[in-house]
Amino acid sequence: MYGDLMGIQSDTPESKNEQALIDKQALRTASLSEGSDRDRYLESHPLNQRPVKVLTESIKDAFLSVSAAIKFKRPGCAFSAKFRSGKSTALLMIKEQLPIVIPQVAYGLISAKDHDTVTERVFWGDLLIASGLITNGTAQDRQNRLRAAIMSACIQAGGKHFCLLIDEGQNWGMREYTFLRDLTNQLREQDGYTVTTIIFGDHRLDELSSIFREKRKDLWGRFVMKPKPFSGIRNISDLKFFLTEHDSPIRCEYPAGSGICYTEFFLPRAYENGWRLMNQTQFVWDAFTRAAAGVNRELTDIGMQWIGEAVIHFLTTQMENDVPEFSALSESWDEAVLNAQFVDSLI
Amino acid sequence: MNTGTNNSLGELVWCPQWNFAGEGPYTMAAKMLNANYLTTRYLRDTIRWKAGIGASLLNPQTNESESEPLATFGRILRQSSLASRIPNLYQVLADDRVLRYCTKCMRAGFQAAIAQIPGIDRCPIHGELHRNTCIQCGSKTPPYFLEDSSCRPGFSCRECGTPFGGDELIDRRFDTWISPGDVDRLDPIHRWLKQMDDSRQIHCLNLSSWSLTSIFSEDADEQKLRTIFRVLSSQSAGDDVPESDPENSSNIFGPYQLNQNKTSQDYTKVEYARTLFKLIGLPETWKYKSHLITPSFGVDVPTRAIVPPELHAKLILAAQFKQSPYTCGKVNYMAYFLQDVIPGILNTERFKFELPIESTAIAEGVFNAIWCAALKIAKIWNQTLIETQNGNSGQADINCLSTVDEWANRLGCWRRRSYFPIGVIKVQAPSTEEYQLYFVVS
Numbered sequence: 001m002y003g004d005l006m007g008i009q010s011d012t013p014e015s016k017n018e019q020a021l022i023d024k025q026a027l028r029t030a031s032l033s034e035g036s037d038r039d040r041y042l043e044s045h046p047l048n049q050r051p052v053k054v055l056t057e058s059i060k061d062a063f064l065s066v067s068a069a070i071k072f073k074r075p076g077c078a079f080s081a082k083f084r085s086g087k088s089t090a091l092l093m094i095k096e097q098l099p100i101v102i103p104q105v106a107y108g109l110i111s112a113k114d115h116d117t118v119t120e121r122v123f124w125g126d127l128l129i130a131s132g133l134i135t136n137g138t139a140q141d142r143q144n145r146l147r148a149a150i151m152s153a154c155i156q157a158g159g160k161h162f163c164l165l166i167d168e169g170q171n172w173g174m175r176e177y178t179f180l181r182d183l184t185n186q187l188r189e190q191d192g193y194t195v196t197t198i199i200f201g202d203h204r205l206d207e208l209s210s211i212f213r214e215k216r217k218d219l220w221g222r223f224v225m226k227p228k229p230f231s232g233i234r235n236i237s238d239l240k241f242f243l244t245e246h247d248s249p250i251r252c253e254y255p256a257g258s259g260i261c262y263t264e265f266f267l268p269r270a271y272e273n274g275w276r277l278m279n280q281t282q283f284v285w286d287a288f289t290r291a292a293a294g295v296n297r298e299l300t301d302i303g304m305q306w307i308g309e310a311v312i313h314f315l316t317t318q319m320e321n322d323v324p325e326f327s328a329l330s331e332s333w334d335e336a337v338l339n340a341q342f343v344d345s346l347i
Numbered sequence: 348m349n350t351g352t353n354n355s356l357g358e359l360v361w362c363p364q365w366n367f368a369g370e371g372p373y374t375m376a377a378k379m380l381n382a383n384y385l386t387t388r389y390l391r392d393t394i395r396w397k398a399g400i401g402a403s404l405l406n407p408q409t410n411e412s413e414s415e416p417l418a419t420f421g422r423i424l425r426q427s428s429l430a431s432r433i434p435n436l437y438q439v440l441a442d443d444r445v446l447r448y449c450t451k452c453m454r455a456g457f458q459a460a461i462a463q464i465p466g467i468d469r470c471p472i473h474g475e476l477h478r479n480t481c482i483q484c485g486s487k488t489p490p491y492f493l494e495d496s497s498c499r500p501g502f503s504c505r506e507c508g509t510p511f512g513g514d515e516l517i518d519r520r521f522d523t524w525i526s527p528g529d530v531d532r533l534d535p536i537h538r539w540l541k542q543m544d545d546s547r548q549i550h551c552l553n554l555s556s557w558s559l560t561s562i563f564s565e566d567a568d569e570q571k572l573r574t575i576f577r578v579l580s581s582q583s584a585g586d587d588v589p590e591s592d593p594e595n596s597s598n599i600f601g602p603y604q605l606n607q608n609k610t611s612q613d614y615t616k617v618e619y620a621r622t623l624f625k626l627i628g629l630p631e632t633w634k635y636k637s638h639l640i641t642p643s644f645g646v647d648v649p650t651r652a653i654v655p656p657e658l659h660a661k662l663i664l665a666a667q668f669k670q671s672p673y674t675c676g677k678v679n680y681m682a683y684f685l686q687d688v689i690p691g692i693l694n695t696e697r698f699k700f701e702l703p704i705e706s707t708a709i710a711e712g713v714f715n716a717i718w719c720a721a722l723k724i725a726k727i728w729n730q731t732l733i734e735t736q737n738g739n740s741g742q743a744d745i746n747c748l749s750t751v752d753e754w755a756n757r758l759g760c761w762r763r764r765s766y767f768p769i770g771v772i773k774v775q776a777p778s779t780e781e782y783q784l785y786f787v788v789s
Contacts, residue, residue: 132357136385137385140384142384145360151521152361152362156364
């Protein structure tokens with residue numbers, strides 16, 4: 001009490017909470033009030049960066065499948081993704097989330113590269129480059145270094161399990177997957193480490209799976225058995241889930257610690273008055289349906305590129321209309337869908 | 348493949364868990380090179396390299412111009428070295444000819460930097476002996492060097508492949524590179540070494556293979572390091588000071604205060620006479636006359652082990668004074684003895700003692716050391732005779748004068764042969780600028 005009287009800040013939990021509240025309020029004011037601070041925050045807003053990482057039902061499902069594969073120490077699982085469905089972003093998000101949920105496993109993410117002819121040295125070199133490691137030495141040296149990197153990552157995670165996430169898995173053929181199989185065998189048999197391989201690829205991964213099923217059952221069973229479909233927005237329920245994410249600061253908070261969700265950041269007055277992006281689900285779906293119908297196509301699946309761009313365009317263009325009584329027009333969504341060039345993808 | 352792990356060495360495979368407090372650069376380099384499947388030459392641009400030799404791990408010096416991540420690794424090696432921990436003393440305490448290790452530490456892929464100090468005979472963590480040979484085949488361990496060859500530092504014997512840790516090969520078993528145990532036990536020794544490094548200056552004279560009492564010993568350098576360590580240990584008391592193995596030790600006489608500002612203490616007549624008699628009085632040799640020969644250097648040498656080493660030692664001792672102009676009856680002034688005779692014995696053509704050896708205590712120290720050296724030489728010679736007579740030695744017949752000639756430096760007048768079996772260690776505490784002298788017989 002005397003400290004307060006004398007202007008000295010005390011360190012009690014109550015005073016810390018009070019200070020945190022003051023800081024949060026200051027951050028909110030700076031972010032939501034017109035001015036240079038807001039302009040700066042707007043420029044670096046996650047929705048204005050690439051890739052945009054917002055959770056979808058598909059990513060959630062894939063995450064659960066991947067988590068199960070890891071928990072049960074399965075050799076792996078594969079996902080066959082549709083065109084521009086956001087698989088690379090999904091992989092990034094899954095890779096970021098996995099260490100939080102299953103921390104004792106180490107994770108690595110690579111993008112498979114296609115070569116006309118691939119030697120073992122080139123293959124391991126690609127992986128080392130992707131790992132940010134030096135590529136000195138023979139093929140054997142390179143393979144051993146990669147093996148050491150995997151073990152080192154496991155040691156740091158405190159376990160003996162490594163999960164390798166592979167993007168563009170369709171780019172590898174029998175030879176590459178055989179190299180990878182040998183490495184995982186070596187890690188298991190000689191070193192006692194388990195490797196789970198998660199492969200994301202486009203529709204060609206299904207073809208690869210068929211070929212392996214015919215000719216290389218060992219590779220098929222280990223890497224690409226029955227690829228699960230990975231989509232963008234499949235239905236109105238998926239869309240609602242995706243839009244709802246924008247309305248919650250749990251995973252879509254910006255600036256960090258402000259408690260401001262993406263929707264509130266762009267339309268603070270409307271948000272304060274109860275307006276939510278989630279409630280636009282039908283309008284958005286209808287706008288995409290109309291656009292597809294315009295080129296005589298039926299709406300089955302919306303790639304994340306287009307849905308994401310449409311949402312960003314909508315929020316950005318509606319900023320100037322932000323009032324407590326804000327109400328979105330369906331034309332605004334049509335314009336947003338048009339701007340996202342969704343129709344071009346259908347032709 | 349972005350693993351998202353905390354890899355402090357960027358493009359090199361590295362794990363922060365592979366680096367422990369007190370760990371020396373040998374195992375650090377071994378871990379980095381083995382984990383990355385690189386040869387030692389990869390570090391040539393990072394560590395200052397001597398062509399054809401490599402780089403000593405006692406003092407790995409970095410090339411600042413090198414780019415990352417090697418520059419960082421070079422700094423890590425440097426920081427873990429003894430030169431970084433005790434920049435003034437590492438050269439007079441530590442050895443880089445062979446790797447010294449504790450088997451239990453090596454089992455965890457760990458070697459403490461201080462293990463390279465021969466005076467620290469036991470691992471402070473486990474109490475195990477620090478070894479410098481393979482536990483299986485007895486071969487010497489590899490040099491404590493980054494060698495200029497395709498070899499890389501490892502955790503097993505280069506001759507027979509036996510792991511230094513005894514159990515399993517760990518060169519590629521990265522998950523066995525763990526903490527060796529309570530590394531905090533190294534702290535007291537680190538503190539003591541640091542304190543010594545900060546507060547002592549050491550000057551050594553005549554500590555080499557040339558000055559050893561035996562011609563067979565190959566460990567003159569190690570003896571020297573051990574002796575200096577013992578001298579430093581004797582200068583401090585407490586639990587922080589590690590004990591060294593007395594079996595491997597030299598005889599040390601001292602300390603003697605060496606304050607140049609003080610006037611010298613004079614011998615009394617009685618003391619003087621006693622000392623001279625003890626040193627120069629010739630022993631009764633008639634009893635063993637048939638077992639003595641007089642080689643070209645003019646000092647009787649026993650040819651049979653029956654001659655007591657003490658008697659032989661007296662012959663050797665007397666030989667040192669025979670050549671002096673100040674023999675027993677000719678010295679008129681006691682001061683001459685101290686100012687001329689002793690320095691006359693000490694100063695050979697090979698080296699000069701520039702020490703004011705004037706005080707009684709110091710002169711006594713020199714006498715005792717000389718006697719100790721003569722006795723040691725006599726005992727070793729006696730042992731040689733026993734072995735020869737038993738037919739256990741491959742040496743030539745002891746009667747052969749060539750064998751005696753081989754020992755001529757030690758058995759004759761040392762000064763004439765530029766040989767002297769007494770080393771001198773001078774320790775200065777910079778804070779007080781006071782010197783202390785130690786005489787060493789190895």
